[in-house]
Amino acid sequence: MKRLFIAFAAALLFISCNQNKPSEQKTVAEKPVAKKTQKDSIEAVGLKALKALKEKDYSGFASCFHPVDGVRFSPYGFIDPTHKHVLAKDFLEAIDKNWTLTWGHFDGSGEAIKMKVKPYIDRFIYNADYLNAEKKSYDEFIGQGNTINNLKESYPQLHFTEYYFKGFEEKYKGLDWTSLRFVFKKHENAYFLVAVIHDQWTV
Template sequence: MRRMYPLLIAALLALLLAGCGAKTDSAGTVVVPSSLPSADSSFGIEPTVKSSSEASATPSDRTPSDSKSTDSPDDAELKDVAQEVVELLRERDLGSLVQWIDPELGLRFSPYSHMNPDSDLVFKPDTLPTFKDAKKLKWGTADGSGEPIELSFREYYEKFVYDKDYGDAPNVSVNKILGTGNVEFNGTEVYPNASYVEFHYPGFDEKLEGMDWESLILVFVPSQNDRKLVAIVHGQWTI
C-alpha cells in the first residue's frame, strides 16, 4: 500500500496542474504556464461601470441655490433711499440734499448716537448752512472732555458727517443698530414712527478690537407717499 502513495501523489499533482492550465508535451512532461491569473483578475467577466448620470453627486458637484435677500420690500426701498442720500453726502451736493429735508421737522445733526433735543442743531431746508459759512456753531459737547463742539459747518461735516466713505461701508442695516457702546441710539424716541439706515464700519485697527468702529445713521419719517430725512447721526465708540 505504501508503494502506491507516490503514484497517488503524482496523479493528484497532475490533476491540479491541469486545472490551472498546465499541459503535457509529447514526451508526457507536464508544462506549467508561465503566468497564472492574478487574484484581482476578472476572469473574463466585464466590470460594471456606472455612467456619469448614474453616479451619485458629491457635495462639490452640487450647484448651491441662489441666496435670496432677507430684506422686506419696505426695507429694500428704504435702503435704496438711504443709499441715494449717502451718495449726495459723498458728493457734498447740498443743493440736492435740501430736497430730502422734511420742511416742518427740519434736519437734525447729532455728533453721537444719542440725540440731545436740547443741544442738537436743527435746520429747515432754507436755513441749511453752506461750506462757505465760516461761522462757528455749537453742535453739542465732546465725549469725554465735555468741552463744547464749536465748529464751522464744513469742519463739523468733515468730522461728524462724512468723515469716512460711508457709501462703501461694509455693513448696512435697516432699523437695527450695529455699532453699540455705552451710548444708546434713541432715534425712534425722538421721532416716533421713524425708520433709519446705518452705514457701519466695524473697525479699522485690529489691535483696538472693534473699539474704533464708526457709523453714519440716516433717520427718515414717512411723508405722504415718500420719505423725508430728519436726522444725520454720527456713531462711534464713546468713553
C-alpha cells in the same frame, strides 16, 4: 398665374404675422412688474444722501431734508433735544456764509462742539466711506457702544437705516468702529431725513 401666386403668398404672410402678434403681446403683458416697497423707497433716499455726501454735493444732501421738520444732527448715539436742528435753507446758508454753529458737546471733555458745517460733516457725518459701508441695516442697530442709544425713544414709529464699519486699525481692537444712522419721515408720499446720527465708541 405668377401674379396670383404672389398675391396668395402675400396673404399667407399677412395671416402669419397677425397670428403671432397676440402671443407676443400676451408675453409682454404677462411680465410681472416689481412693486416698490416702503423699504426700497427709504433706502433709495439714504443712498441719495450718501452719494451727495461723498461727492460733497451739499445741495443734493439738503434736498433730502424733511421740508417741514428739517433735520436734527447728533454727533453721538445719544440724541439730545438741544442738538443742532436746521431746515435745508438754513443748512445751505450756513455753508454759504461760513457760519460757526454749536452742534452739541464733545465726548469726554464736555466742551461745546463749535464748528463750521463742512468740518462737522467730515468729523461727525461722513467720516468714513459709508456709501460702501461694511454693513448696512434697515430698522436694526449694528454699532453698539457705551453711549445710550435713544433713537427709538426719540423717534418712535419712524424708520431708520444704519451704515457701519467695525474698525480700521487692528491695534484698536474694534474700538475705532463708526456708524452713521439716518431717520426718515414721510411727507406727501415721499420719505425725507429728519435725523442724522453719528455713533462711535465713547469714554
